[in-house]
Amino acid sequence: MAVMAPILHSEFIEQEQYVKNPHLDHMEEDILYHFNLGTKTHNLPAMFGDIKFVCVGGSANRMRSFAQFIHQQLKLAGNADDIRDICEGTDRYSMYKVGPVLSISHGMGVPSISIMLHELIKLLYHAHCRDVMLFRIGTSGGIGLPPGTVVITDKAVDSFFRPQFEQVVLGKVITRSTELDKGMAEELLQCSTELHNFPSIIGNTMCTHDFYEGQGRLDGALCSFSTEEKLEYLRKAHEAGIRNIEMESTVFAAMCRICNLKAAVICVTLLNRLEGDQISTPHEVLVEYQQRPQHLVAHFIKKQLALI
Ligand SMILES: O=P(O)(O)O[C@H]1O[C@H](CO)[C@@H](O)[C@H]1O
């Protein structure tokens, strides 16, 4: 690997900084353990300095497919099948770089994406990246929507329908806002009208800490509530403007906001939770659904790069 990046970025201090941690400037080396990358072992500015768009999603296969798709969409040189996993030295996350686009998997749930985001945001900082936009492209359960609808998140809310994320730090609860970039959400909705091949809406997204009980499912190994209680909760969520449920949006929104990163959450609904809990849609239909947020984001990126 080429020359090491110095940790202290004093020439960048007057510019917008992505990290909010004074301790970083005093570290000799920063090891991004779950990416198997580090400031002494890798030339992060050379590897990642041109990144402008970061797309994240739960599954490693989806993020590899997205990398191949965006490679073709941006008409880049080389074979899309040759794109290699930058994090192949670890099986925690997968990461693919395609021109100015980084595609990373984050696993399931808040702790998993939160660890990934800490290391990603430090990576962007060490690489001296500027004006980066982040997108979460995921799947979700819809409330009152036909399956396959893409929900662009207005507010990411917790299980109490509050637009906030609570993190326990040194035994105290810290509450952070989960406001996302309104301009990006509007522009993504505009992109969907230009593509006009699947329904897309802007709505609130509820982030839970569990797929089963936490999302009011009746089909988990545990269930302590009735069908009526489940439906009452989901109807109240709908009244609060919630149109889909997933498991990472609040921490994603909160961390991006604090770190001056513009961000959007785009999740396709796999089912209508008012009609059931099991995901029984055929595999090939689910695969097509998962591609919908990718198409939307690819269109957005191409517009940003003035390629269309
Ligand atoms: O499809 P992804 O991006 O993984 O997102 C959703 O799917 C997982 C649950 O099946 C959770 O991570 C949820 O947020």
Ligand SMILES: O=c1cc[nH]c(=O)[nH]1
């Ligand atoms: O119902 C669903 C579907 C996908 N992801 C979720 O978190 N919930």
